Amino acid sequence: MQISLKHYFPLFKFRICSLITFSAVVGLIATSSDSVSISNVAFLILATMMASSAASAFNHYFDMDIDAVMKRTQKRPIPSGSIDNSRKPLFVAAILFIAAIFVSFNALNYMVSLHLFLGALVYAVVYTVWLKRKSWLNIIIGGLAGSFAVLAGGASATPEFCMTPVLLAVTMFFWTPSHFWSFAIVHREEYAKAGIPMLPVVIGDSKTARYILLNTILLVISSLLPSYFGYLGIFYTVTAIGLGAFFIIRNIQLLSNTSKEIAWKNFKASMVYLGVLFLAVIVDVIVR
CATH class of the missing domain: 1.10.357.140 (UbiA prenyltransferase)
Incomplete structure (x- = not known):
């Protein structure tokens, strides 16, 4: 048993x-x-x-x-x-x-x-x-x-209804493509073999890297909305800006080199980004 x-x-x-x-x-x-x-x-x-x-x-x-x-x-x-x-x-x-x-x-x-x-x-x-087997969306x-x-x-x-979780949910929404498309670059051949139309399979690694960067910019903007509307304070704001810069730099590295090694580093960076960002939410709530 x-x-x-x-x-x-x-x-x-x-x-x-x-x-x-x-x-x-x-x-x-x-x-x-x-x-x-x-x-x-x-x-x-x-x-x-x-x-x-x-x-x-x-x-x-x-x-x-x-x-x-x-x-x-x-x-x-x-x-x-x-x-x-x-x-x-x-x-x-x-x-x-x-x-x-x-x-x-x-x-x-x-x-x-x-x-x-x-x-x-x-x-x-x-x-x-x-959708998984039918669309890159x-x-x-x-x-x-x-x-x-x-x-x-x-x-x-x-x-x-409360705005704070809604804004954090938006951030989570934008985080997912940057996270998973990096993973999909690493495993593009396997997804293609299985007939799964992940974005790198459909448009290639280089174009996917551009989409990742564009999405990450939207992600960073969305992460600052709780600060802009006054729901979170200075600790969260500074952390979000620093993390955003870190993740965008990683994305730019992927844009210039779409190797599996760099894509994997970008994937791991996305996990660090979300984990630390959400920890910053908790710390900000505690210290305010």
């Missing part, structure tokens, strides 16, 4: 789900006007992890055919044969998803449930089923899944 359960764990993409959950917590902290409720944080983490894990498990099941083609994903549980290709992952995904909606609705509020539902829907259905629209996590966090502080 322990071996069987161990084989199921990779279905949940815990690193990605942890990033999504961290984004939700940032949304909660940024929206809270008073002290943050520990119980709210705990229930938000639980519900977001379950919802994102459910969407990830569904993604593993639906993509088992292309995962078997790409070397990067051949060792995932279903294509590797660690677990069979029956509908067990779908059952696990359904249980986790229902549990996430139940916990968020009863322990938090209906708006948290709605945002978690929409986030899972976008990733599992809009991205995985509809897949990751742009699919990136809304992460934005809904931020909105879920904001809603856990108050179900009423």
Whole structure:
């Protein structure tokens, strides 16, 4: 039984789900006007992890055919044969998803449930089923899944409309293409082999690098909107400017050299960018 359960764990993409959950917590902290409720944080983490894990498990099941083609994903549980290709992952995904909606609705509020539902829907259905194999726009629209996590966090502080989580969700939206297109440059041949129209497959690495730079400029501008409208303070502003300059420089390096090595460095830089930026949100809220 322990071996069987161990084989199921990779279905949940815990690193990605942890990033999504961290984004939700940032949304909660940024929206809270008073002290943050520990119980709210705990229930938000639980519900977001379950919802994102459910969407990830569904993604593993639906993509088992292309995962078997790409070397990067051949060792995932279903294509590797660690677990069979029956509908067990779908059952696990359904249980986790229902549990996430139940916990968020009863322990938090209906708006948290709605945002978690929409986030899972976008990733599992809009991205995985509809767009991933059909359009280079897949990751742009699919990136809304992460934005809904931020909105879920904001809603856990108050179900009423608040601008701070909306602006952070916009930042998350613009971050995703710069992050994933860099990754797609590194794995362009594998995506092409599997018939997945990621942007570098469709237009090549050089043009993709230009799109990445353009998108990152929009990302940096969006990251400064919370400061411009007065929702976050000087610590966040200085950090956002510094991180933006750092990431744009990385993008320019990729523009001049689209090798896999530089693309991978840009991909890693995008992770540093978002992690430190969202940490700056938390610190700014604490020190203000």
